[in-house]
Amino acid sequence: MIKYGLIGAGMMGQEHLANLNLIDGAEIAAIADPDQGSLNGARAMMQNHAHHPVTYYDQYQEMVARENCDAIILATPNHTHFQIVRDLAHLETAILIEKPVCTTMADAQALVMLEETASCRLAVGLEYRYMPPLTQFINRAHAGEAGPVRMLSIREHRFPFLPKVDNWNRFNENTGGTLVEKCCHFFDLMRHILRDEPVRVYASGAQDVNHLDETYDGRTPDIIDNAFVVVDFRGGARAILDLCMYAEGSEQQEVIHVVGAQGKLEVSIPGADVTWSPRDKSGPFVEHVDTPEKAMLAGQHHGATYFQLQAFHQAVTAGEPFPITVEDGIRSLEMGIAAHRSLATGQAVSLPLEDTPYRT
Ligand SMILES: NC(=O)c1ccc[n+]([C@@H]2O[C@H](COP(=O)([O-])OP(=O)(O)OC[C@H]3O[C@@H](n4cnc5c(N)ncnc54)[C@H](O)[C@@H]3O)[C@@H](O)[C@H]2O)c1
Incomplete structure (x- = not known):
């Protein structure tokens, strides 16, 4: 035990x-x-x-x-x-x-x-890497189905931030900012899917709709609710995050595409379809990826928490390192902080940041 x-x-x-x-x-x-x-x-x-x-x-x-x-x-x-x-x-x-x-x-x-x-x-x-449809999508992208990935797009259209204990998530000083709090998942996916490190980030976004009528101790929340973030990677691939947090009517919460010289691979959550559209127009070919019911019922993250904990438990049992490290955590944080700095200045921000612990 x-x-x-x-x-x-x-x-x-x-x-x-x-x-x-x-x-x-x-x-x-x-x-x-x-x-x-x-x-x-x-x-x-x-x-x-x-x-x-x-x-x-x-x-x-x-x-x-x-x-x-x-x-x-x-x-x-x-x-x-x-x-x-x-x-x-x-x-x-x-x-x-x-x-x-x-x-x-x-x-x-x-x-x-x-x-x-x-x-x-x-x-x-x-944990997003551990959603079964996303894991399968990533495995197929890594197997080279689309060819070397040149473009990666992550669309997150969802509901606003939920209420939390003592409303800690309403202020940037507690969360790190929306592009850190929520979007570290997506920046981690970018690095993981592309197996590369970012060199430049440009972000445009604002707090346009959500939480503007709320006050806590006389303060209005300051967290942005929509953004586009463009990320250039060292090997020449480019990625975009399209975030909207007042889109609770959206049928799919996450839609992720990779495109390479052979065609386009796409995954949607909660739809759980991985769709391959080759350039010869013989497709699309749709694979539906099931997640065990017990994992779906035990959380809000399409089984990701279950499979992440299984991997963590196995690593602890075997005395081995867990695949997602402090370095992964910090590099995804750094991308979010760079995106917030870009929002503040209107300029693209180069990575690594001057205050990063990782120089390369
Ligand atoms: N992996 C995911 O997709 C995912 C989803 C949601 C939240 N999170 C992360 O999980 C963390 C918690 O978020 P949440 O949504 O559960 O928030 P929450 O407000 O629902 O729960 C946070 C809990 O931490 C407790 N707490 C605060 N200070 C504490 C302390 N010093 N010692 C012990 N407990 C303390 C609070 O009383 C509260 O019960 C955050 O870091 C959040 O970003 C991750």
């Missing part, structure tokens, strides 16, 4: 619990959250599933002092990730940090230094 602790039992923390409950050999031993509503939600979920006692804590410091967890899931608000990881660095445990790994380049630099001396092993929850 691998003994798990959870820090942060809100929406995503509870999704982790639901999925860990499906994984053989995963025992959730302890859960920490200062918010009683979140702890009660976690308790209700564990009552239906747990075959062993779970201990609940208000403070994660007390949890880690009393429990000896093999693995910890960190699902607290974005701006708390770095400080909590710093507090846990002395533990001999594996930590899955929810995305974004942190929210500033200063914390990213400090995290890289911390990891060099830490006793804990770190992994980052950039």
